[in-house]
Amino acid sequence: MKENIKKYKLLNIKLTPQRLAILDYLEGNTLHPSVEQIYKHVSRRFPSMSYATVYNVVNTLVKHKVVKELSIDPDKKRFDPDMHTHHHMVCIKCKKIMDIDIDYSLHVPEQVLEGFTLMGNHIEFYGICSDCRKKDKN
Amino acid sequence: MKENIKKYKLLNIKLTPQRLAILDYLEGNTLHPSVEQIYKHVSRRFPSMSYATVYNVVNTLVKHKVVKELSIDPDKKRFDPDMHTHHHMVCIKCKKIMDIDIDYSLHVPEQVLEGFTLMGNHIEFYGICSDCRKKDKN
DNA sequence: TTTCATATTTATAACAATTATAATGTAATA
DNA sequence: TATTACATTATAATTGTTATAAATATGAAA
Structure with missing residues (x-):
């Protein structure tokens, strides 16, 4: 998605295919996926993807307030791309x-x-x- | 506390000194302690206490709805003895x-x-x- | 373009929280 | 007080996450 490319440019962080793939997966996603789910989805088209990268990217997105970390599930963090209050x-x-x-x-x-x-x-x-x-x- | 002895009797589970010590510590406690905090406190007067026991007891108390598990802190579970809605x-x-x-x-x-x-x-x-x-x- | 500094990815090790296991100990009941 | 089922304990195993360091890719400047 071109929108997500713009999003990264605005953040002034480097645009990598991995980051784009993860943000594309999250964009509009209402499943509140865990790192595992993100990894499983994104690694299908991106076999070199590592768990470490998913953690890195997701933490970067949280830091830049593009994605929210949810602590609803006591066993694992889950992520929500919807930043408006809900x-x-x-x-x-x-x-x-x-x-x-x-x-x-x-x-x-x-x-x-x-x-x-x-x-x-x-x-x-x-x-x-x-x-x-x-x-x-x- | 005698109240907590009654509480265990009502639950129909065995009353052990470890269980009593943990419930006594939690009773009226508004610090929302983690397992680590519970362990550190209770093991002072109960040196044989093991982390496994704290986990066991706390999970039993949650199962019997005497204590609530909070997933507010994304890094560790925290516990609240106050069961009324708040x-x-x-x-x-x-x-x-x-x-x-x-x-x-x-x-x-x-x-x-x-x-x-x-x-x-x-x-x-x-x-x-x-x-x-x-x-x-x- | 090509080069370069820097940031990112990757594999893997380390860590922290929690659960599982198995041996030992203990509370409740007859 | 003997029995038996359940609890405690130490420890191993598991799971989610972070740290590390080497290899690689990105974005910007020449």
């Missing part, structure tokens, strides 16, 4: 993560903050997705 | 986690859920705590 719905069975694009304005009173400087919030809704619900009936 | 404020610098006891009633419309069965939610407020803010000024 929330997530997580299935406690299959760990699927879905976007929730609702604006909840959450206020925290000064006396609760006690000097804490608020920068944002993230809501995790949890429950069981319809797929897992169906499987349960067996 | 939220957290996390410092992005020092990873301190503080409780937020405000009831936000968050509604998700049916057409967004698409068959997902909601069981609860958890809000993570993030920012910089007053301690870290002070240190920054140096």
Whole structure:
């Protein structure tokens, strides 16, 4: 995608085929993939790709605020290319993560903050997705 | 604490000194400690305590819904003995986690859920705590 | 273009958090 | 107090992630 080439130019970091492939995979991706999933996908067309590169690239993208690191899944980091404020719905069975694009304005009173400087919030809704619900009936 | 002895009896699991020591440490604890912190504290009075035991006990407590596992800190699991619905404020610098006891009633419309069965939610407020803010000024 | 300094990729080692295993020890019950 | 199932312990194994260092590729300048 040409858009992603521009994106890298704007970041003033070197544009490598590996970086482009990873950003292309992430762009518009709502699966909230882990490093493993990114590696598995991208290495199909890019057999020389190493896990280290995926970690490097993904960490670079996070540092440059192009991608968000999610700590919803306690076992592994997952990544979200959608940088605008939104929330997530997580299935406690299959760990699927879905976007929730609702604006909840959450206020925290000064006396609760006690000097804490608020920068944002993230809501995790949890429950069981319809797929897992169906499987349960067996 | 006698309360915690009762708690174990109610769970119908064996009451061991290790389990009691860990639950005693967690009870009323608002530090959201990691396994390492639990180990370090409890092993002071209990030198034979092993990391494996802390993991075992803590996982048992989570399974029996006496303690909650938090995946706020991407690097390690942290634990919260407060089982009533509440939220957290996390410092992005020092990873301190503080409780937020405000009831936000968050509604998700049916057409967004698409068959997902909601069981609860958890809000993570993030920012910089007053301690870290002070240190920054140096 | 070609050259060059620097950043990136790669393979692999190291590390940290967590789980699995197997031997030993202990709590609850009869 | 003897039995038995379950817990603890030490340690090995596993998994996710970061660090290292050599080889390579990129972007910019000549």
